Amino acid sequence: VAGPGEGLIFHQTTVIAAFIRVVIFVNRQVVAEPLHWHEHQERCQPRVQPLRNFGVIDDDHVVSTLFNKVNGAFGGVATFIIAEQEQERKARFDQRWFHSKGDFIMRYIKVFAPGTVANLGCGFDVMGLTLDGVGDLLEVGIEEGAGGLVIRNRSGKELPAKNEDNVITPAVMALLGAYEKPVRVEVTILEKIAPGSGIGSSAASSAAAVWGVNELLGRPFSGERLVEFAMMGEALIGGTSHADNVGPAVLGGVVLIRGYEPLDIVRLPVPEGFFYAVVHPDIVVSTKQAREVLPREVPLHDAVTQWGNVGGLVAGFALGDVALIGRSMHDVVAEPYRKGFIPGYDVLKEGVLAEGALAMNIAGSGPSIFALAADEAVAQRVAQRMRAHFARPGIGCKIYAGRVSNCGARIVE
Ligand code: HSE
Numbered sequence: 047v048a049g050p051g052e053g054l055i056f057h058q059t060t061v062i063a064a065f066i067r068v069v070i071f072v073n074r075q076v077v078a079e080p081l082h083w084h085e086h087q088e089r090c091q092p093r094v095q096p097l098r099n100f101g102v103i104d105d106d107h108v109v110s111t112l113f114n115k116v117n118g119a120f121g122g123v124a125t126f127i128i129a130e131q132e133q134e135r136k137a138r139f140d141q142r143w144f145h146s147k148g149d150f151i152m153r154y155i156k157v158f159a160p161g162t163v164a165n166l167g168c169g170f171d172v173m174g175l176t177l178d179g180v181g182d183l184l185e186v187g188i189e190e191g192a193g194g195l196v197i198r199n200r201s202g203k204e205l206p207a208k209n210e211d212n213v214i215t216p217a218v219m220a221l222l223g224a225y226e227k228p229v230r231v232e233v234t235i236l237e238k239i240a241p242g243s244g245i246g247s248s249a250a251s252s253a254a255a256v257w258g259v260n261e262l263l264g265r266p267f268s269g270e271r272l273v274e275f276a277m278m279g280e281a282l283i284g285g286t287s288h289a290d291n292v293g294p295a296v297l298g299g300v301v302l303i304r305g306y307e308p309l310d311i312v313r314l315p316v317p318e319g320f321f322y323a324v325v326h327p328d329i330v331v332s333t334k335q336a337r338e339v340l341p342r343e344v345p346l347h348d349a350v351t352q353w354g355n356v357g358g359l360v361a362g363f364a365l366g367d368v369a370l371i372g373r374s375m376h377d378v379v380a381e382p383y384r385k386g387f388i389p390g391y392d393v394l395k396e397g398v399l400a401e402g403a404l405a406m407n408i409a410g411s412g413p414s415i416f417a418l419a420a421d422e423a424v425a426q427r428v429a430q431r432m433r434a435h436f437a438r439p440g441i442g443c444k445i446y447a448g449r450v451s452n453c454g455a456r457i458v459e
Pocket residue numbers: 164165170171172244288290291333336337409410411412
């Protein structure tokens with residue numbers, strides 16, 4: 047069927063179009079378009095992204111030009127090989143990516159969303175940062191024109207058995223509601239931060255799910271909109287839809303939620319060489335419980351202290367002043383009431399600061415605790431000290447230490 051010549055180009059259009067479709071799919075990762083919501087996000091994105099559309103290229107001119115290039119490079123003989131490879135590849139491709147109907151329907155990507163620390167001391171419900179090296183890994187698939195949401199758990203962690211109790215459901219449903227066209231979504235949770243750890247385990251799942259669906263749909267929504275959708279998952283577990291975990295899980299870096307109505311998010315730069323230590327002790331404190339212990343009203347004196355510290359914290363990040371960050375991470379609104387859930391909290395804090403950490407506080411609603419340091423060795427030492435602290439009364443724990451990250455949700459495959 048193949049050989050050099052003008053007519054061939056015309057007759058082979060369909061074959062080549064199909065071949066191009068296969069090649070596009072096989073090589074589906076191409077250089078990303080710049081993301082529009084923040085330059086930091088663009089910097090920390092992987093250099094590859096999936097194509098928006100895997101459909102057949104119908105433009106005969108494009109097909110002919112590409113065909114000419116291929117033929118020119120390899121000679122007419124190459125066309126035989128291409129045609130045969132096309133059949134072979136298509137057969138393999140059919141098995142994996144085509145539905146039994148023969149239609150090209152379900153498209154999948156793997157998405158990672160990082161763990162996060164909410165509140166950062168004084169920034170109760172309005173600040174959070176992104177952790178490097180810990181997060182959720184999801185496979186997300188969509189089929190446009192169909193309906194339904196399937197969630198599978200292959201993480202080995204215990205998660206709600208019913209879809210409607212999983213944070214992914216309200217987050218994805220909010221996105222699909224705004225999209226206004228039928229889409230079937232399948233999510234497989236492959237790796238999961240331990241639920242209840244206080245380092246944004248629910249936020250990481252909803253962030254990865256909405257990020258993945260948005261990518262597969264061709265990015266109809268901005269990062270801020272994705273945060274709003276993911277917040278619906280937080281509402282399911284905490285009764286309040288706060289964004290201090292989902293904000294950094296989606297966008298990365300340090301995030302300030304200046305306002306909720308309407309949502310106004312500011313991303314702040316992470317200073318160079320900024321490290322965390324986190325301990326997740328084996329004790330259970332639900333977000334609901336941790337919110338219930340908080341007083342409904344804050345005395346004016348405490349309010350003044352708090353907003354002075356929030357201002358200092360934001361200025362510290364904006365100026366890259368780690369000492370200012372450290373001394374501003376002081377909280378009089380939540381920590382005094384929540385620390386009672388954590389055995390020996392004050393003793394541990396004293397020890398952690400003596401170790402050289404800039405600050406220590408409760409991660410989100412707890413029971414995890416985080417510390418920040420300008421030196422990796424200090425962060426490692428602090429993590430060990432945290433472990434030893436809980437080992438003494440026989441409380442098991444997980445420790446994490448690493449770099450504070452600028453990177454939010456992203457495609458990994
Ligand atoms: N800002 C929320 C709280 C975070 O402290 O309750 C929940 O992880």
